Structure formats: structure tokens, C-alpha cells
């Protein structure tokens with residue numbers, strides 16, 4: 001199995017963490033969506049990371065679809081997204097908020113990094129960042145400092161996605177230590193666990 005993408009991409013890291021959590025052996029080709037256009041497009045016509053090349057050559061695209069396959073193939077009764085019912089809905093809701101927060105954070109970053117300075121529209125960046133931080137604050141409100149996980153008393157995609165979104169927000173200059181201290185504390189705890197430690201992006 002070959003994971004295509006760099007772990008500084010929150011979407012790629014989410015897949016890498018999931019592979020590690022399930023104990024699935026894989027190789028990784030550290031390609032960037034912007035820096036390695038041609039190579040990424042050869043696997044994904046949309047030119048985005050992550051992509052996952054299965055052992056029979058089938059290529060899966062988009063972190064959500066890739067994780068759906070990993071849950072089915074390796075999650076069994078301990079899938080990071082429960083198979084059905086209220087638990088599944090609760091995990092998917094947090095994951096949707098956190099993946100949406102990543103989308104908004106990256107829109108803000110793209111506005112700054114992919115436009116000439118005179119064409120950067122600061123109100124759009126501000127709006128995206130408010131959406132990102134409001135979503136993070138909603139998940140912060142769900143975190144109980146006495147509990148090691150957001151939901152279900154175990155690792156789920158709620159915690160995986162909260163981890164990557166908190167990390168991205170911090171990278172974009174959000175003071176999560178002050179504004180989302182519970183999420184920051186959960187992220188620190190996760191960072192010590194093998195699936196998270198082993199997927200730390202290389203500088």
C-alpha cells in the first residue's frame with residue numbers, strides 16, 4: 001500500500017494516523033499538491049493529496065473516502081468511525097466540523113500564499129479564520145478536561161480530526177493554548193501516542 005502525500009497536509013496526516021492506528025503496513029511517497037503537480041496528477045487527476053494506492057493498483061482519493069475503506073477493511077468492531085447509530089453520527093459530526101475547519105484554514109492560507117500581495121483580500125481571510133476558530137470553539141466546548149478523548153472513551157475520528165485541525169490552526173497563528181485550552185491539552189496527549197508521533201511531519 002502506498003500513501004501519496006506529505007504529512008504537513010492535514011488530510012494526508014489524517015490518513016497516515018489512521019493507517020498507524022490500525023497497524024496497517026504502508027509506504028509513503030512524500031509529494032506535495034503544489035510542489036509536485038505532475039506526479040500527483042498522475043495518481044489523482046484533481047491534483048490533490050492524499051491518494052492511496054492499494055496493493056492491486058487501485059487508487060483511492062480524498063481522505064474521507066480513503067478512511068471509509070480503511071474502516072471497512074481493518075476497523076472491524078473497533079473502527080475509528082463506529083459503523084452505525086448515534087455513536088457514528090456523533091463522530092461524523094465532529095469530523096465534519098474539524099475537516100471543514102481545515103478547509104477554511106487552508107482557504108485563508110491559499111488566499112495569502114497564492115495571490116500577488118495587491119490581490120489578497122484580507123476580509124475573506126478574516127472570515128475564513130472566524131469560521132475555522134468558531135468550529136474549533138464548538139468542539140472545545142464538548143471536551144471534558146477529566147476525559148482523555150472527546151467521545152466514546154476511546155480514540156475515534158473525532159479526536160484524529162480535532163488533532164489535525166488544532167495543529168493547522170496553530171500553524172496559522174491561532175493561539176490555541178489560550179483560546180482552546182482543552183483541545184490543546186488533548187492534542188498534546190495525542191502527540192505522545194505512536195500513531196501521532198510516527199506521523200509527525202518532517203521539517
Ligand SMILES: N[C@@H](CCC(=O)N[C@@H](CS)C(=O)NCC(=O)O)C(=O)O
Pocket residue numbers: 008009010011032033034047048049050061062063064106
Ligand atoms: N477533501 C480533500 C482535500 C485534499 C486537499 O485539499 N489537499 C491539499 C493539500 S493539504 C492539496 O492537495 N491541494 C492542492 C490543490 O488543491 O491544488 C481530502 O479530504 O482529501
